[in-house]
Amino acid sequence: MNTQPGKVTLLSAGPGDLDLLTLKAAKALAAADVVLLDDLANPEIVTLAPQARVIRVGKRGGCRSTPQAFIERLMQRYALKGLHVVRVKGGEALLFGRAGEELAALRGAGITVEIVNGISSGFAAAAGLGVSLTHRRHCHGVSFVTAHTEDHGEPDWAALAATRTTLAIYMGMRRIESLAGALLASLPADTPAAVVQWAGGADERRLLTRLDRLAADAASAGFGSPAVILVGDAIGESVEPRAQDADASRDGVTAADAGESRGREATARAA
Template sequence: MTGDVGTVYLVGSGPGDPELLTVKARRLLKEADLVMHDRLPGKDVIELVPAEARVDVGKRAHGDRTPQSEINRRLVERAREGKTVVRLKGGDPTVFARGGEEMTHLADHGISFEVVPGVTSATGGPAVAGIPLTHREFASSVTVVTGHEDPTKAESAVDWEALAATGGTIVVLMGVTRLPEYTQALIDAGMDPETPVALVERATWDGQQVATGTLETIVDARDSVGVEPPAVTVIGEVAGVREDVREWLEGYE
């Protein structure tokens, strides 16, 4: 252990395209002694990190997992060795990425940290697919929820009935698997079954694809297109804008 304690940077990588990294994020990836990365940043972003500095601590559904407690322990341990550590996450580190938990853990252990925001997939994914989350004609509010909650919770913290009544745009992250459950919950709560819905898979990555439909048809559309995680679900009239601009989309279509 050195005399000086290092700093931990909680860095958002954006949706996946390395050109959407912030200037500061790109610099830190090259300068850090250690980059502890998830799976979601994508290989093009991860390859910007010197090979000797990469540490994969990603979590994969039904596969290998690094427990959050172990990630927390390593962050503190490496910082106390005097290292500059980047904790690299997909999207933004504070949006359904457990950045808040890691900040608290670092603070509790006296470790200096800094948050480097990234473009969250909640906004970036729909945008590159031609879907604005707000629109003066259709939506003046946006609600972002998770489709994958802590399995130890006694009940869901997402009130789908309230969301159906609120109106505006609903964005669901990590919600591909549970799509049939929450679309039906919204219909049961009174939302129009004809409400447009879009799924954007692997936004800005090679292999990006989009499935569109309505609350009533989007599950079949998902299965027809073959959408798999990671994907963002957009529910609301704004999802219909894509069809008006689709032929003009460039870069990821």
């Protein structure tokens, strides 16, 4: 039996592309004895941990998930045997990754914990759209928020809208209609909005629209979880075609054509 003290590394696997892993993450995986693998991480990440025992501990909203308490017990069990446990989390471990609960449980058991940061899906979504979340022409900051509070309620959308920051909303697809409606009570209907599904991964999908069409356009295009919802004027800087413009283009009518047609109709009515 290993008499050396074990430890746990909370490792941020990023949005999916293994090229976005940090060197520190790769080194931790190479040294791992046990890997607890999150569902949202790229499964190929285990190739970087050739000597480790891999245990899948998926947690997905609306799906059968591994209980959080069980994951914490697994980490404690193996670390107390003197092993190096790497808890692989999709995105950034410290952002909506239940890291606070795991840190408390491990420290309470006297286990050393190391944290390896990574790229959150909110940043990957912004990169896919080609926008700055903190474009100073449009806002003075960004607010990262989950659509689900611990008591299964919703955040104070009016207060968040009042910040005039870019909103990066996680785990919001099941509530996209209600959250869009709540934000519309405080923000203009034409506020730029976007949905990015599987941000940063090979299957990434992007939708650029406006707040009053957000829920309908996302449903029409078949967007689902996991996805990040971005709302705010800074999102309007994206070169991604807007959903309604793309629809018009598919119908053989460009946005410019549509505008020109509306102009001719207005002139005819005036005459």
